[in-house]
Amino acid sequence: MDEESSDINNAVGEAETLIHSVIKLSRSMKKTIDSSTTLGFIETVKLDHIVYKNEIYQAYLGLNNKAAADFTDHTQCRLGKWYYQGDGQERFSSLRSFNHLEAPHEAVHSEGQAAVAAAKSGDCMTALKHLAVMEEQSSLVVDVLNAIADEDRQRHQ
Numbered sequence: 001m002d003e004e005s006s007d008i009n010n011a012v013g014e015a016e017t018l019i020h021s022v023i024k025l026s027r028s029m030k031k032t033i034d035s036s037t038t039l040g041f042i043e044t045v046k047l048d049h050i051v052y053k054n055e056i057y058q059a060y061l062g063l064n065n066k067a068a069a070d071f072t073d074h075t076q077c078r079l080g081k082w083y084y085q086g087d088g089q090e091r092f093s094s095l096r097s098f099n100h101l102e103a104p105h106e107a108v109h110s111e112g113q114a115a116v117a118a119a120k121s122g123d124c125m126t127a128l129k130h131l132a133v134m135e136e137q138s139s140l141v142v143d144v145l146n147a148i149a150d151e152d153r154q155r156h157q
Contacts, residue, residue: 097147104140
């Protein structure tokens with residue numbers, strides 16, 4: 001009977017160790033998935049903004065018929081929705097970098113729209129100035145998105 005009791009205790013101990021190992025691996029996998037999801041989203045919104053800027057340049061050059069009002073503002077694009085009401089607000093608003101995203105992101109949209117409006121009215125010099133600011137702010141958006149990803153990765157290590 002003592003031998004059976006000892007065998008049961010050993011089996012329970014081994015099962016407990018195995019369960020703890022599985023839980024640890026599951027937590028590690030969740031961190032990896034969360035990090036990959038974040039990085040995937042950040043790369044997607046970077047591409048979204050390249051597409052947005054391309055459409056701005058096409059409008060500036062007269063290669064499409066879009067007016068300034070046809071372009072979304074910074075709250076309606078994928079990044080804006082993420083920032084103001086989605087996963088971004090829920091999961092990342094506590095990060096220091098997160099609060100540095102709003103101003104340059106808004107400027108990318110407003111400067112792009114201003115460039116199109118100026119170009120459509122024939123003021124190409126003003127349009128070029130707006131395009132230059134749009135590009136500067138776009139670079140800041142990318143930098144902040146990278147910083148958010150880095151901060152997120154650090155807090156999950």
